[in-house]
Amino acid sequence: MTTQTVTTRTPPPRRLPSMSVLGPILALVILVIVGALMNSSFLSAGNINNVLSRSAFIGIIAVGMTFVITAGGLDLSVGSMAAFIAGLMILVMNAALPSLGVGVPIILLGMAVALVAGILAGLLNGFFITTLGIEAFIVTLGSMGIYRSLVTWLADGGTLSLDFDLRTFYRPVYFDGILGIAWPIIVFAAVVIVGEILMSRTRFGRHCAATGSNAHVAHYSAVNVDRTRLATYAMLGLLVGVATIMYVPRLGSASASTGVLWELEAIAAVIIGGTVLKGGFGRVWGTVIGVLILGLIDNILNLTDLVSPYLNGAIQGVIIVLAVILQREAKAKG
Amino acid sequence: MMTIPGPVLSLRGVSKSFGPVQVLHGIDIDLHAGQVLALIGENGAGKSTTMKILAGYQPPTGGTILLDGQPATLSGLRAFEDAGIVLIHQEFNLAEQLTVEQNVFLGRELRRGLLLDKTRMRQLTRDYLDRLDCAVDPDTPVSKLSNSDKQMVEIAKALGRRARILIMDEPTAVLTGSEVDTLFAQIRVLRDAGTAVLFTSHKLGEVAAIADRVTVMRDGHVVRTDAARAMTEDDMATAMVGRDVSDLYPAKPGVAADAPMALRVAGLDVPGWASDIAFDLRAGEIVGIAGLIGSGRTEAMEGLCGLRPATTTRLEIAGNPVHVRSTQDALAHGLCYMTEDRKLRGLLLTKGMRDNLTLQALHRFGRVVIDRGAEDRALTQAIADFDIRAGNRDVAVGNLSGGNQQKLLLAKIMQSQPRVLIVDEPTRGIDIGTKQQIYAFLRRLAAEGRAIIVVSSELQEVIGLSDRVLVMRQGRIAATLADDDINEATILRHAIGVAAPQTRKAS
Numbered sequence: 001m002t003t004q005t006v007t008t009r010t011p012p013p014r015r016l017p018s019m020s021v022l023g024p025i026l027a028l029v030i031l032v033i034v035g036a037l038m039n040s041s042f043l044s045a046g047n048i049n050n051v052l053s054r055s056a057f058i059g060i061i062a063v064g065m066t067f068v069i070t071a072g073g074l075d076l077s078v079g080s081m082a083a084f085i086a087g088l089m090i091l092v093m094n095a096a097l098p099s100l101g102v103g104v105p106i107i108l109l110g111m112a113v114a115l116v117a118g119i120l121a122g123l124l125n126g127f128f129i130t131t132l133g134i135e136a137f138i139v140t141l142g143s144m145g146i147y148r149s150l151v152t153w154l155a156d157g158g159t160l161s162l163d164f165d166l167r168t169f170y171r172p173v174y175f176d177g178i179l180g181i182a183w184p185i186i187v188f189a190a191v192v193i194v195g196e197i198l199m200s201r202t203r204f205g206r207h208c209a210a211t212g213s214n215a216h217v218a219h220y221s222a223v224n225v226d227r228t229r230l231a232t233y234a235m236l237g238l239l240v241g242v243a244t245i246m247y248v249p250r251l252g253s254a255s256a257s258t259g260v261l262w263e264l265e266a267i268a269a270v271i272i273g274g275t276v277l278k279g280g281f282g283r284v285w286g287t288v289i290g291v292l293i294l295g296l297i298d299n300i301l302n303l304t305d306l307v308s309p310y311l312n313g314a315i316q317g318v319i320i321v322l323a324v325i326l327q328r329e330a331k332a333k334g
Numbered sequence: 335m336m337t338i339p340g341p342v343l344s345l346r347g348v349s350k351s352f353g354p355v356q357v358l359h360g361i362d363i364d365l366h367a368g369q370v371l372a373l374i375g376e377n378g379a380g381k382s383t384t385m386k387i388l389a390g391y392q393p394p395t396g397g398t399i400l401l402d403g404q405p406a407t408l409s410g411l412r413a414f415e416d417a418g419i420v421l422i423h424q425e426f427n428l429a430e431q432l433t434v435e436q437n438v439f440l441g442r443e444l445r446r447g448l449l450l451d452k453t454r455m456r457q458l459t460r461d462y463l464d465r466l467d468c469a470v471d472p473d474t475p476v477s478k479l480s481n482s483d484k485q486m487v488e489i490a491k492a493l494g495r496r497a498r499i500l501i502m503d504e505p506t507a508v509l510t511g512s513e514v515d516t517l518f519a520q521i522r523v524l525r526d527a528g529t530a531v532l533f534t535s536h537k538l539g540e541v542a543a544i545a546d547r548v549t550v551m552r553d554g555h556v557v558r559t560d561a562a563r564a565m566t567e568d569d570m571a572t573a574m575v576g577r578d579v580s581d582l583y584p585a586k587p588g589v590a591a592d593a594p595m596a597l598r599v600a601g602l603d604v605p606g607w608a609s610d611i612a613f614d615l616r617a618g619e620i621v622g623i624a625g626l627i628g629s630g631r632t633e634a635m636e637g638l639c640g641l642r643p644a645t646t647t648r649l650e651i652a653g654n655p656v657h658v659r660s661t662q663d664a665l666a667h668g669l670c671y672m673t674e675d676r677k678l679r680g681l682l683l684t685k686g687m688r689d690n691l692t693l694q695a696l697h698r699f700g701r702v703v704i705d706r707g708a709e710d711r712a713l714t715q716a717i718a719d720f721d722i723r724a725g726n727r728d729v730a731v732g733n734l735s736g737g738n739q740q741k742l743l744l745a746k747i748m749q750s751q752p753r754v755l756i757v758d759e760p761t762r763g764i765d766i767g768t769k770q771q772i773y774a775f776l777r778r779l780a781a782e783g784r785a786i787i788v789v790s791s792e793l794q795e796v797i798g799l800s801d802r803v804l805v806m807r808q809g810r811i812a813a814t815l816a817d818d819d820i821n822e823a824t825i826l827r828h829a830i831g832v833a834a835p836q837t838r839k840a841s
Contacts (some may be wrong), residue, residue, distance in 0.1 A: 203696040221694040222661035
């Protein structure tokens with residue numbers, strides 16, 4: 001035993017090997033450099049705003065997904081849930097138009113519908129998973145099909161469109177902002193800050209990690225495992241609602257193809273960011289980097305003509321697998 | 335043994351280093367056919383590394399391995415297995431979802447043409463199990479077996495590999511008393527058939543019961559090798575620790591008659607496990623709960639602490655009637671349970687010490703945002719208070735030795751400042767030096783005015799620690815013993831339900 005005295009200065013947190021921390025950041029930096037070299041307008045304020053706004057929907061959902069995965073769960077239903085909530089929101093707002101008229105109240109009503117529907121949908125997933133003890137994969141695979149089918153049915157196979165006047169009134173929620181920063185970016189940033197604090201600095205975050213790491217240990221440590229899990233699903237549902245609120249004014253419509261594959265993009269962002277898919281460890285800031293990496297690849301492919309944008313999915317796939325391999329190698333070394 | 339043939343497997347001057355750290359210093363070990371060798375030593379003495387070298391999991395950095403007296407040129411696990419050397423791990427190496435037969439032949443399936451020869455595999459598995467006197471059906475999934483049957487499957491698997499040298503890492507750690515007897519009977523069968531057996535155990539009584547010879551290791555050296563009957567358990571312990579351990583248990587200061595009542599339980603029912611449990615506990619008192627495995631000891635205590643469904647007719651903590659329906663309730667009333675299973679229920683093995691230490695008591699470290707500085711100070715304090723030895727504060731808890739994990743677990747429970755502390759198997763699988771420390775901690779906590787319940791399968795531990803002993807049998811309290819009644823024979827009689835003293839003593 002070395003008789004090293006414990007210094008009062010807290011040692012730097014070196015729990016994780018540096019590669020798993022540096023990897024995603026490095027990849028992001030490389031992408032930015034590549035993008036800047038390939039197209040001069042890449043670093044323009046307009047393009048950055050555009051990339052971030054588009055990434056915000058997935059990003060807001062991915063923050064919630066980080067908690068679900070950290071607590072040992074999974075949610076495949078978020079894309080369908082977003083489409084369903086968008087459809088519901090549009091239907092309710094259109095229906096309330098004659099009585100409320102175009103104005104702030106009807107927008108608030110739509111937002112409230114989205115948030116409540118999101119929380120309820122999340123609680124429902126969580127209820128089946130925690131109280132009834134059914135695999136998260138099965139439950140959310142089921143609800144994914146249900147929501148997708150419901151929105152198709154509500155739209156009668158076509159598109160649900162927000163009333164034209166309403167759409168014009170609601171548009172600024174996506175396209176305007178403060179000091180040139182679009183609203184979705186601001187909301188995304190707020191969600192990230194709250195999420196990061198929640199994950200790394202509060203009891204809830206620790207309880208999520210403990211639950212995902214070993215639910216038995218968490219139970220024996222007086223952690224309410226079921227309630228923690230339920231809360232992660234409800235929180236994810238709420239954030240899907242928030243993302244939908246930001247998404248609906250962009251197109252003003254919802255259809256069967258709204259939010260397709262969002263769940264996979266969100267899960268991919270979480271994993272690229274270094275959260276462990278089996279649960280037990282998650283970091284919100286990593287998820288943000290994951291979202292940005294996915295968004296930038298899309299943007300770079302669109303701005304340059306070296307590689308067809310149709311190969312976007314293939315490149316994302318390679319990156320996801322690479323990210324996991326890198327994490328594993330780092331773990332083996334550490 | 336009348337004749338002692340030459341050793342079948344030997345280590346001669348074997349050393350092993352991991353980087354700059356030398357863990358084995360020129361050790362000599364001999365395994366003889368038809369003999370059981372016990373390898374004993376404290377945690378960290380080098381037993382595991384020695385076993386891994388013997389079984390080919392790791393090559394030595396110096397010295398030679400002799401197989402049948404010849405320097406062995408084996409390399410790789412497979413070569414050792416082909417030479418008939420099989421290591422059975424402490425944590426079973428079985429595929430839980432596969433059947434017994436599938437496990438026995440895993441990786442060496444017999445085929446006829448392209449298809450599996452199921453008939454032959456079934457019949458061979460049956461043969462192996464018969465040789466072990468084991469009645470398990472080869473078609474049973476391993477997940478449905480008890481620990482002792484899993485042990486038998488491991489041995490059957492070794493037979494299937496034609497093992498003539500069987501190395502067992504703490505085979506009894508997860509077994510109950512009667513299961514140990516079965517295992518030992520079967521080890522004797524194998525021994526008499528000419529197999530060389532090496533095993534490790536922390537229970538010196540078992541070593542005395544089964545071993546023909548004993549090799550004691552300390553700090554990477556072999557300090558003594560002798561015939562088992564030439565050594566008393568005290569000799570073994572002294573050789574392991576390198577000092578006298580007769581003062582293993584702290585002195586019992588006795589409980590003042592007017593000490594305040596800390597816990598009063600009446601009519602505790604845990605459906606399926608325990609019924610009508612009633613007892614009192616005074617501040618400063620240590621009460622032991624003894625009983626055979628399956629007597630409902632653990633389940634009753636888990637029920638009391640809200641870890642499983644249970645009811646009580648009356649529950650008082652420090653004189654106040656309380657209701658405990660969840661672990662959160664129990665915690666709020668200062669009632670804490672320390673699990674017997676530190677690896678699966680006690681600690682998050684992939685997390686660091688700090689996260690583990692404060693998990694159960696996070697509410698004490700900040701109302702909304704966790705105060706990490708306070709957590710670090712708590713860890714510094716816990717490391718000092720409980721003598722936790724880890725090279726580095728941020729090491730994953732799974733990399734700590736069993737003894738240090740146990741100390742950390744105790745420190746973790748103490749973070750929630752329990753008034754009533756229930757510890758279940760507080761020293762399972764840890765070395766004797768650390769045991770001594772944990773006993774001292776428990777006595778110190780009692781002296782601070784806490785009430786402590788010790789649940790243990792080790793009678794010596796219950797006897798050595800407790801001011802009073804509750805004996806449980808079939809879900810009920812069979813007896814409450816104090817003073818001179820706290821002895822092995824009396825406890826055992828009540829535990830197995832024979833009141834008259836003339837019955838044979840179960841060993």
